[in-house]
Amino acid sequence: MPLIERARLVDERDLSDIPWMRCLSGELRDRALTDLRVVDAQPGDFICKIGRPANLWFGVLDGLMKMSNDASVGVSITFTGIPPGAWFGEGTLLKRESYRYNIEALRRTVVAGLPAATFHWLLETSIPFNAYVMNQLNERLGQFIAAREVDRISDPDVRVARSLATLFNPVLYPLVGELLRITQQELAYLVGLSRQRVNESLRALSQEGLIRVVYGGLQVLDLPGLRCFGADRMIGARRA
DSSP, rough: OOOOGEEEEHHHHEEEGGGGGGOHHHHHHHHHHHHHHEEEEOOOOOOOOETTBBOOEEEEESOEEEEEOOOOGSSSOEEEEOOTTEEEOOOHHHHHHOSSSSSESOOEEEEEEEEHHHHHHHHHHHHHHHHHHHHHHHHHHHHHHHHHHTOOOOOOOHHHHHHHHHTTTTTOOOTTTTOOOOOOHHHHHHHOOOOOHEEEEHHHHHHHTTEEETEEEEEEOOOOHHHHHHHHHHHHHOOO
């Protein structure tokens, strides 16, 4: 069954997982609640596909997704992982463009969608909502600048460390906290390495006291350290 036909209304359990709802009250909140829809996406379901019109602002309430290119016309590239708490697609909506990326569920994922018309109305009506979206855009710009740097890193331990750090971003992914529910195979998809090599990197990061591997996920112990891990190696590589 198509995703749109499986959608349901938002309920009270979902509200605590929608951070921007705290920006709204009265008529604004009522309209957002009326127009929001929630769907359970299964592994392999596409929420966005390249070339399709952007008609919803999406958020991940639970699960894990990935943003990638069109692998049919070249090498498959994963731009970023999308964990719980993430809201994405605002740039595409603001430019009123079609999607330039695919968004695919890596596991069962609960996704919320706000219609584009409601999104634009809230931007025009609510200063707090406007500030929330601007902060999202600013933080995402920094994320993709960092991702560009990661793409140039050949050291697998550094690649895994920097990629993990982006998934613990407290602004973009406020529901993650200190524990990210992710398997080593899922992380391998996002980083572009084999599961075996990711396992080796996780052991190295754990020995450094930066993370702890727990059942079903990873716990971050030192986020600043994770963000700058391998800086000395990179400096040495440039000098060499």
